Amino acid sequence: MSASNRRVLLKSRPQGEPTPANFDIVEAPIPEPGEGEYLARTVWLSLDPYMRGRMAEAKGYAANVNLGDPMVGGTVSQVIKSRHPGFKDGDFVADYAGWQSYSVSNGAGAIKLDPQAAPLSAALSVLGMPGMTAWWGLMQIGKPKAGETVVVSAASGAVGSVVGQLAKLHGCRAVGIAGGKEKCDYVVKELGFDACVDYRAAGGNLFKEIRAAAPKGIDVYFENVGGAVQAAVVPQLNDFARVPLCGLISQYNEMQMSPGPDWRLLLIKRATVTGFIVSDHFADMAGFWKEVPPAVKAGRIKYREDIVNGIENAPEAFIGLLKGRNFGKLLVQVSDDPTRR
Amino acid sequence: MSASNRRVLLKSRPQGEPTPANFDIVEAPIPEPGEGEYLARTVWLSLDPYMRGRMAEAKGYAANVNLGDPMVGGTVSQVIKSRHPGFKDGDFVADYAGWQSYSVSNGAGAIKLDPQAAPLSAALSVLGMPGMTAWWGLMQIGKPKAGETVVVSAASGAVGSVVGQLAKLHGCRAVGIAGGKEKCDYVVKELGFDACVDYRAAGGNLFKEIRAAAPKGIDVYFENVGGAVQAAVVPQLNDFARVPLCGLISQYNEMQMSPGPDWRLLLIKRATVTGFIVSDHFADMAGFWKEVPPAVKAGRIKYREDIVNGIENAPEAFIGLLKGRNFGKLLVQVSDDPTRR
Structure with a gap:
């Protein structure tokens, strides 16, 4: 650990693909907690596709990052200097410290983690936002019935991998779509999907390959990718x-804007398309907590992490994420995780 | 009435817009009812947009019309020769006799009408399929809350007119979109919508004119038109x-296929698009029967009919319907309606 707070700031808004020039890596003094606050060092930083929207000026579904501010993001942190009655030094918390190696918090939104219950980093993947996203979208919107076919794109990713495994647990045929043989092999052999289509290898045969993998048609399409x-x-x-x-x-x-499907396809099939954002539903996750953590503990839901070391490498890792270069949940290890020693 | 059965057959499948050459008007013998059947003369024939799909070869959501068969359609008929214990001569029924002036039926799917309760033709508009379509889509899918803004396209039509009036009854701002000043005036002044945008006059200002009519944005969009x-x-x-x-x-x-909206628009707004077809829901219309007929009787829901005389004029009227030439529910009066004398 350095004796300064390394932070990644939004320097400029990307036009199209983000580049390293859109980010500024700066060293700042480590902040001091005030009364009722704590200082924490960031252990894990989650990199997620939604962050691309926060870099834009255009109105998205959440407050965008101002130029010169640190990039936002979910984190696991360890309290190192507490002046907050609810947190003591050494506590681990899931919070939203963003792309920086230290942060001060008044505890709002922070959730204490029990390192005995699960690996700390799982709070950023299968037991955190991506896992909740998968569960909410599949179970509350997709409403899969046993025997139906569930197709999920970005199937090896933090969300898609949970979608397909949940679909299997509910008696569905689970079909993944992913980029590359390695990811597809993982989805089928490790995660237990029934099939996986490699969209990169498929080229112009994508429609046919999906049909072969989902011969009875598609009852639930969990959409992560578009295009x-x-x-x-x-x-x-x-x-x-x-x-x-x-x-x-x-x-x-x-x-x-790029065109979507002709709505005649939705009308004829009486299909329902529902956009959702998991943060709208954080208060209604009882079903998630009942179902997913026990399944993870029992090994019925597996997950994979793609770990990058050092917060200074977050920009490049994030740029790669948007191109599908990660394989599993993309995490930045910002500092030592003492529970992994 | 002629002494023959005048029928409109599907002669060929349209490529693009239907033309009169796609239809064959033939005279056939009036059929004889067998035991357990009745002969009826068609009084009213409903012309509806869905019929365009039935003319196509491509798989739609219902069985398409075979070449040489009569066009399908909802009708009001009068029984004139019954050999069916459940129907007697003189009874009026709502049925699916199609584009012909006489039909024989075994009574399946036929609903007896009480001419004292409502005009017979209403069974083909506000009290029939179009009214149920409006009610189901708005109330079961749109789920409008008081104070919200409901926008409906084809607002002066058989479905749209009921959608907007129901929206008003439920405390919403109702905004119509229709083609031409006459229709827009009707929608606002007769039906009581809050505003109506004339898409033909708006041209390139359509977006702005809709914004002016729905300044708080759109909570429910009842989609009838596309494009x-x-x-x-x-x-x-x-x-x-x-x-x-x-x-x-x-x-x-x-x-x-023509492109639909970029799904990013649906994602950011967490919008839900649900294709539906009313015939899937005929068994679940208790709410419709409770709400709509009393509102019609009390004059709180008004409707307008656009009547064409003679079944031989059905093809041209139908072609016009697809171009928005009708003004109100398009009906063909096939034979005398004794209750209207």
Whole structure:
């Protein structure tokens, strides 16, 4: 650990793909906690596709990052100097410290973690926002019934991997779509999906390969990517299909609107497309807590982490995330995790 | 009445817009009812946009019409020769006799009408399929809350007119979109909508004119038309907007898929688009029967009929319907309605 607070600031707004020049890496003094606050060092930083939206000027669904401010993000931190009655030195918390190695907090929104219960980093993946996203979208919007076919794009990712495993636990055929043989092999052999289509290898045969993997059509399409995958999937929806619309990562860097499917396809199939953002539903996660942590503990839901070391490497890792270069939940290890020694 | 059965058959499948050459008008013998059947003369024939889909070869959501068969359609008929124990001569029924002046039925799907309760033709508009479509889409999918803004396209039509009036009855701001000043005046002055945008006059200002009519954004968009209206409305959806997707009349004649909105617009707003077809829900219309007929009787829901005389004029009227030429529910009067004398 350095004796300064290393922070990644938003320097300029990307036009299209973000580049390293959009970020500023600065060293600042380590802040002092006031009365009722604590100082924490960041252990884990989560990198997620939604951050692309926060870099934009255009109105998104949450407050965007101001130029010169640190990038926002979910973190696991360890309290190192507490002047807050609810937190003591050594406590681990899941919070939103952003892209910086130290932060001061009044505790709002911070959740204490029990390092005995699960690895700390899981609070940023399967037991945190991505896991809740998967559960909410699949169970509350997708409403899968045993015997139905669930297709999920970005299937090896933090959200998609949980979607497919939950679908299997509920008796569905789970079909992933992912980029590259390695990811597809992982999705089928490690996670237990019934099939996985490699959209990069498929090229112009994407529609046919999805059809072969989902021969009875698609009842639930969990949408993470948009673009060419969306165009190939939507015509294969079954009557009364549900489409939890979670993300459109292939379109986040696009400067212009890009066309979606002809709504005649949705009308004829009486399909439902529902955009959702998990933070709207954090207060209603009883079902998630009941179902997912025990399944993780029992090994029925597996997860994979893609770890980058050092906060100074966050920009490049994030740029890669938008291109699908990560394999598993992308995390930055900002400082030592004493529970992993 | 002629002494033969005048029938309109599907002669060929339209490529793009239907033309009179796609139809064959033939005279056939009046059929004889067998035991357990009745012969009825068609009084009213309903012309509806969905019929365009039935003319196509491509798989739609219901069985398409075979070449050489009569066009399908909802009708009000009078029994003139019954050999069915449940129907007697003189009874009026709502049935699906199609585009012909006489039909024989075994009574399946026929509903007896009480001519004292409402005009017979209302069974084909506000008290029939179009009214149920409006009610189901608005109330079950749109779920309007008092104070919200409901926008409906094809606002002067059989469905749209009921949508807006129901929205008003539920305390919403009702904004119509229709083609031409006459229709817009009717929607506002007769039906009591708060505003109506004339999409034909608006041209390139359509987005702005809709914004002016719905200054707080759009909570429910009842979609009947697609195309340019859809493109102008979707970016104005509010957070958690609901879109009952009922029809896309502007696209029915298109041979190619046409692009829909970028799904980023749905994601950011957490909007829900739900395609629906009323016939899936006929068994679940208790709420409709409770709400709509009394409102019609009390004059709180008004309706307008656009009547064409003679079944031989049905093809031209139907072609005009797809271009928005009708003004109100389009009906063909096939034979005398004794209750209207």
